Structure formats: structure tokens, C-alpha cells
Amino acid sequence: TFSRQTTNLMQLVYGKSSSVSTKANEEQDSSDEDSDGDDFFRPKGDGIKKHRVEAGNWNVEDSSKFTNHSIKDWNDKKLIESVRDRFVTGDWSKAAK
């Protein structure tokens, strides 16, 4: 599984982008058909916007700052123990490996 994971990461970044985008297109098409009866008029940007979110990288804001953090409750004992060894106050032998 290790080698597969490797290729997956490479693929995720570099390759097969064409297949990803067609998949997003297909999904978009099908959802369009579903909702066609509901509203006759739809704003032009609407479908595209959805597509863009799926494609992931169209007109996203240009910012290097990663803001999509999931905030955890760091008063939780278990959670504290899980990162304890990343600090010098933790177990050095564990971190050395």
C-alpha cells in the first residue's frame, strides 16, 4: 500500500487532472438535469460556481495563509498526550525514532 500511496500523492498534485475535471463536469451535468424543472431561470454564475468549488481551484482567493483549521479543544487530556512528545518536555526517545 505504501507505493500506491506514493503514486496517489504524485497524482493528486500533478497528474490526471483532466480526468478529475471531467468527473466534476459530469456530476455538474447530472445535478443540472435534476433541478431543471424547479427553476427555469438561473443566474449564469450559479452552475459555474458550483463547478468551481468542485474543481477546487478556479477563482479562489490568492492567499498562502491556511485558514481551514479545525479547532480542537486542547484542554482535553487525551489530545494533550497525543502531541506531548512533539515538545521537549515529552519523551525524547520516542521523538528520535
Place this chain on the structure above:
Amino acid sequence: MGKSSYKRLTGSQNLRQRLVLATLSATPVLIEDIRTDDTWPGLRRHEVSFLRLLEKICDDCAVEINETGTKLKFKPGIVMGGRNLVHDCGLTRSIGYFLEPLIVLGLFAKKPISIKLKGITNDSKDPSVDTFRSTTFPMLKRFGVPSEGLELKIENRGSPPLGGGEVLLAIPVVQSLTAVKWTDEGMVKRIRGVTFSTRVSSQFENTMVFAARGIFNSFLPDVHIFTDHRAGVHAGNSPGYGISLVAETTSGCCLSADTAISYAHEEATAGLEDEKKELMPPDEVGVQIASVLLGEIEQGGVVDSTHQGLLFLLCALCPQDVSKVRVGRLSPYGIETLRHIKDFLGVQFVITADPTTGTVMLKCVGCGLKNLSRKVS
């Protein structure tokens, strides 16, 4: 002069990176479809401002924008640099937005750049100026950037929406970077940080420090968070407060987290509700940013997720030598950067997941960019 062929790109995403890479690789670019379907199509004010900044520091750089701003033709010039430059960054994005690309370009300039940037020093969208001092600069030193001449001085702070901040940036030139083998993330030995407040009580800062320290107390004692209260002309035009933290490890890595709280720009809120959103109280800010930093520490890697893009870019600009770095989870911006690097410089990284630690290893051979304009003594 022959007709130069333009590299065709679409969309507004990653404009800064595209322009930086275009300049460094001397590739003219033609970007189409810039927000063609938006209510306000075309380039944003900060993007135009960035183009103007490029014109300022480059010689023979040509920028053409069509009437609606949805099409951009950019012919890069030579990065000249120079002293005592001034640039008004405007109020739509903070100075951090301009600093990232400027630093990379400045390293490969003909003369060292020293520039005064005016605008917003701290906001929640971009890394704050404090983070650049505490985290980005140590990172540059890893790549062989001399520490003399590398300076960021915060004269005045400015919060959104009205800004009024002023920083002085100086970047030294390098002939070439040095490849790094940077895989040891070490253990966190201390946490440093700085809070700021403009046009609000300095008590806000103490509350943030107190709250953040409360979280770190269960991990290690060496936590020092400094305060930087500004008043009068040094405080800019709008009220705001914020905090920037950095975790330093035994192997000299710096992981950062920062945020700033202030009222939003009026343009941005006009279309939405007209009620003003309540600002997050300082104690929550402290707790939140401490949690973000712990999240960064938890995922491992030699840099935080915010600095991944810059890290990859520097690796790719190294001489033709192998660089090896370790990061935590790949951030979306980092992935975009990897793609653009391949696009412009032809450098492809070998990316391998390390399942035991949950980190990602990246290896690449630099493109061998040399600063040819520097005189050999």
C-alpha cells in the same frame, strides 16, 4: 525584436505566483478569463497594485490590461531593485500579500531592494508582518540568504479597513540559493509571540496573552509573548488587535500561527447583511490561535502550512542539487504552488507519504536559477 510567444493561462487564481514565476523564468504570460462571470469582473485593486509594484522594481516590464480587466498580458523584465522605493499597497489586502512575492523576487534582483510599504500590516487573510519577521526570515536563512540586509521594520501599524501602517523592507541579493536537506523537525523547545493593538486599550493584549498561555501551560514553561501597543500616529487609522505566535524547535524550525481582529472593509460587507458583525473577544482569540499553533505542531513538518508554498518555491529555485524537505499535510496553496513550479520551471517534486509520522516528504532537483546580474567580485 521577434514576436515573443505568450504562455496562456486562465483564471484569477494564484496571480502572484504566476507573475513571480513568469518573471524569474522570463516567460511572458497571457492570462484570460479573470473573473469573467463575477458581478465585478476583472482584476482586483490589490492585483493591479501588485502589477504596479512589479513595474516599479523591474526594468522593461510591460503590463497590458484590457478594458474590463479580464485579460492580462504580462511581459516580465529584469528585476532591478533599488533603494528608497515607496509603494502604497492599498486597503483591499494587507502588506503580507505583497511581501511574499516581493521577497522571492528581491533575492534575484540586480541591486538590493529597500522599500517602504504602506497599508494594512495585520489582517486575518494574509500572514502578518510579525510572522514574516519571526518565521519567514529564519526560513530564508536556511537557503543561504545572508542575515545582513534582511530586515523588516514596522514603523506604524495599520488595521483594516483604513490601514495607515508603514513597514520598511530590505532584502539582500544572492547569487544563488543553497539546496537544503531539511527533514528533521525536532521538538518544540519554546514558544514566542507578539501581540499588537491599535486604537484599542492595551488591556486587550494582556487578555490574549493570558488566554494563549493558559493553553500552552500543559506543554512547556518556556512561553514568552510580547506586547506591542501602538498609539497616536503609530497606530494607523482603525482599531484592531491580534496575535502572532511561533513555536521554535530544537532543530531550528519555526512554526507560526497568527490572526488579527478588526472591522471588515465596508465594500466587503455592503452586499451582505448591514448589521455589523461582533468582533471576537480577545480571550477567544488567544485560545483559538494557540489551538491553531498546536494543530500545526501536531501535524509535523519543518514549516507550517502557511509557508509550504514559499518552501517549495525556494527548493525549486535552488542550484541543480537535490533538496529534501518534510511537511505535514499538503495545503491547497502548497499543491497549487507545486503545479505552477512544474508549469514554469519544469521542476517536478517526488512526493512520498511517510505513514509512520503522517508527514509528507518532498524531493526535487532545483532549476539552477542564478542571479546573473550580480557582479562577480
